Amino acid sequence: MNLLSLVLAAEDPTQSHHWLFPEIAEILYGSIASVAVFSLLYKVGWPMAKKSLEARTAKIQKEIDDSAAARREADADAANIRKALGDIASERAKILAEADAQAAALLAEGRTRITAEIADLEARATAEIAASRARISDELRAEIARLAASATTDAVRAALDDRTQQDLVDGFIAKVGASR
Amino acid sequence: MSAAIVNAYVGAFFEVALAHDAVSAVEDDIFRLARAFESNEALRSSLTDAGLPAERRQKIIEQLLAGKAHNVTVQLVSLLVGTGQVALLPKIADALVKRASSEKQLEVAEVRTAVALTDAQQQRIADALTKATGKRVNLKVVVDPSVIGGVIATVGDEVIDDTVRTRLDQVKSRL
Numbered sequence: 346m347n348l349l350s351l352v353l354a355a356e357d358p359t360q361s362h363h364w365l366f367p368e369i370a371e372i373l374y375g376s377i378a379s380v381a382v383f384s385l386l387y388k389v390g391w392p393m394a395k396k397s398l399e400a401r402t403a404k405i406q407k408e409i410d411d412s413a414a415a416r417r418e419a420d421a422d423a424a425n426i427r428k429a430l431g432d433i434a435s436e437r438a439k440i441l442a443e444a445d446a447q448a449a450a451l452l453a454e455g456r457t458r459i460t461a462e463i464a465d466l467e468a469r470a471t472a473e474i475a476a477s478r479a480r481i482s483d484e485l486r487a488e489i490a491r492l493a494a495s496a497t498t499d500a501v502r503a504a505l506d507d508r509t510q511q512d513l514v515d516g517f518i519a520k521v522g523a524s525r
Numbered sequence: 526m527s528a529a530i531v532n533a534y535v536g537a538f539f540e541v542a543l544a545h546d547a548v549s550a551v552e553d554d555i556f557r558l559a560r561a562f563e564s565n566e567a568l569r570s571s572l573t574d575a576g577l578p579a580e581r582r583q584k585i586i587e588q589l590l591a592g593k594a595h596n597v598t599v600q601l602v603s604l605l606v607g608t609g610q611v612a613l614l615p616k617i618a619d620a621l622v623k624r625a626s627s628e629k630q631l632e633v634a635e636v637r638t639a640v641a642l643t644d645a646q647q648q649r650i651a652d653a654l655t656k657a658t659g660k661r662v663n664l665k666v667v668v669d670p671s672v673i674g675g676v677i678a679t680v681g682d683e684v685i686d687d688t689v690r691t692r693l694d695q696v697k698s699r700l
Contacts, residue, residue: 490700498673498693505674505689510640517676517687518646522653 531613535620538601542625545597552618552625553665554598558590559618560667562611572611582606626663634662634680637669639689654680 367375505513542551562569568589572582583603590599605611626633634654636642642650651664658680674689 490697493700494693494697497696501689501693502673505639507640510674513675513687513689514638514640514642514646514650517678517685518649518653520687521650521657521678521685524657 527613527616530610531616531620534605534610534613534617535624538617538621539624539628541601542597547595547597548625548628550595551598551601552622554590554594555602555614555618556622556665558594558598558602559615562614564669572606575609579607579609582611622663622665629663630661631663632658632660632680633665634658634678635665635667636676636678637667637672637688638676639668639670639672639674641668642666650676650678654678654685657685658683 366372538551538555539548542548545551562572571577571585574582583606586602586606587599590602602611602614605614605617622633634651636647636650636654647664647666651662654660654662654664660680662680672688672690673693675687675692676685677688677691678685
């Protein structure tokens with residue numbers, strides 16, 4: 346049984362509805378309505394949808410372009426950074442070299458100065474030791490002389506009894522009296 | 526100022542001593558007292574102590590010289606103490622001795638010894654100094670233990686030193 350027989354059969358009001366297919370008129374009206382709706386949709390909705398799709402496409406394209414531009418900029422920045430890093434490394438090496446040179450110069454100068462100061466201190470210490478030795482020797486000699494003189498004085502005082510005192514006075518008288 | 530005061534006192538002392546015919550005694554007493562004043566710290570500080578009343582200081586000097594010095598000497602030194610000029614005593618004594626000696630045309634001979642001299646020794650020393658210097662001397666003896674031994678005589682500018690102290694000093698210098 347084909348569709349036409351079915352439609353014809355549907356026109357028979359005595360026949361009952363098919364469990365699957367609607368009535369012919371319903372199909373017809375439905376089809377017309379569908380065509381009208383689809384036509385209307387095509388006429389009105391499609392341009393809008395197309396426009397929306399185009400806008401979205403343009404937006405996506407723009408985002409892709411922006412991303413590409415951002416990536417290029419990032420690549421450029423990365424290149425600059427790499428270049429700067431290279432410059433920094435070079436500058437760092439240069440600064441380190443200069444610092445090493447200055448440190449070496451300072452070290453050499455410091456060693457020279459310290460050596461000179463040590464030599465000066467040694468010379469001064471030697472001179473002071475010699476002076477101290479001489480001074481101590483002089484002081485010791487003076488102290489020995491003082492003690493010897495004191496001991497001599499004490500010994501002489503102890504030896505000067507009355508008889509000796511009188512002898513000394515008589516000796517003075519004799520010496521002075523004989524002087525002219 | 527000090528020299529003028531000394532000269533004033535010397536003139537006054539001499540005239541007073543001369544009036545009492547005690548020049549030799551007074552100048553000898555004052556000379557000995559002056560030497561004691563120089564060498565004795567306690568005596569010097571007592572007589573120059575401004576905290577002590579003048580009467581008290583005069584009493585000290587009167588007690589010190591009682592029976593040992595001419596009465597005129599005691600009165601003159603007491604006067605000096607009373608006027609607060611006792612610090613000038615050594616200068617006054619030296620000038621007075623010089624003045625008295627000059628009046629007698631004598632040269633002052635100060636002799637220092639470690640021990641006291643007998644009168645005979647003093648006379649022999651005076652004779653020896655007269656012979657040595659060609660001048661008649663007014664001998665003034667000072668007992669000075671620092672001499673240690675021997676004699677040192679000063680006649681005018683001339684010094685005759687034969688003391689043990691000087692010999693020890695020479696030894697010390699050599700040491």
